[in-house]
């Protein structure tokens with residue numbers, strides 16, 4: 295596209311009866327030029343005065359293509375929502391706005407187009423999908439958005455030269471993109487394999503392993519630590535501590551069940567709300583200038599759930615839902631940790647820490663006092679390993695659990711005290727709301743350690759309503 299001179303329309307309200315559909319030597323109309331700058335005001339004036347929203351230039355570019363080429367997401371949304379511009383229209387090369395946004399690497403524009411169901415599988419005249427274009431240019435974020443929101447078939451589509459997006463990226467030396475695409479391909483072929491076998495274990499889930507380990511630990515603790523025939527009978531004090539540890543182990547089993555089965559805070563989709571979402575465009579009345587609701591963040595659109603999600607939420611690719619106050623997806627509980635189950639998760643890891651600590655102390659005490667003399671030719675460790683293998687296995691597993699649970703409890707406690715999620719800490723750089731006007735890190739949800747902790751202990755979460763996005767049905771009204 296040629297560079298644009300300024301001043302084509304110095305005052306958009308002062309048309310003086312000029313022809314709004316007049317075009318230049320490459321048949322670009324004023325609307326094309328407005329799209330370059332993303333000027334919504336100019337577009338409104340032009341379109342209200344009879345400009346054609348679908349006017350195409352010599353390359354077949356319409357205003358939607360130009361807006362996508364320049365990453366003018368708000369402009370694109372505006373002409374689609376208000377003037378029903380065709381966001382899937384092909385240009386002369388068969389490329390849709392999604393092809394162009396992918397090629398130029400405008401992730402927000404891609405999100406908007408996917409949110410609106412733009413075709414991801416469309417191939418241009420060279421057989422390239424939008425993913426081919428993103429891979430060709432080595433746009434990591436564009437590829438990520440396209441793959442995560444897509445149907446995954448695009449990963450295997452070949453262009454006319456016989457290349458998949460992965461092959462294009464690796465040919466061009468875009469290593470991060472090639473790595474991402476090859477991982478995505480592998481994950482996808484595993485998933486298809488699972489479907490073929492009738493399983494639904496597409497994403498890694500260790501909850502059954504964790505449950506088995508806890509049950510094994512309880513079994514070993516009863517049989518090899520408390521009631522071992524080759525150890526002296528337990529004293530009343532040790533017995534009391536032993537039974538306390540066992541009771542805590544059962545509490546942790548209940549908490550494991552609770553946090554893995556509970557809704558972590560899935561955000562309702564239009565389908566959940568009764569499917570009236572088709573009648574009105576959800577993005578029609580969004581006030582994009584109102585910073586208290588919009589936060590200037592197109593990443594709040596979820597192309598998969600078709601919702602505008604609240605700030606602090608995130609789409610979990612393992613659960614395939616958006617989760618409110620998303621903390622992280624924990625494969626050990628096979629569930630997300632979010633607004634609704636974070637308290638259960640915290641209780642679970644705290645109880646697990648206490649239980650494993652107490653049980654380890656009891657086990658060490660039993661061994662220490664239970665073996666009065668070790669024969670001279672034997673080392674103490676060798677003696678214990680041979681005579682009490684159950685206790686050794688128990689201690690090793692128990693210490694692994696103790697270290698993991700303690701680490702997790704300390705990090706979660708410090709995050710609760712600051713009212714920040716694991717996801718926000720890991721991706722702070724990507725979230726505008728975690729930055730002050732001068733670009734430094736700032737957490738608007740931190741209400742002070744004491745309030746953060748009391749809110750968490752009473753409700754399980756803090757109330758972010760004052761800065762959160764209103765529910766979708768309010769937005770569409």
Ligand SMILES: [Zn+2]
Nearest residue numbers: 596599609616
């Ligand atoms: Zn989602």
Ligand SMILES: [Zn+2]
Nearest residue numbers: 610613623630
């Ligand atoms: Zn999840």
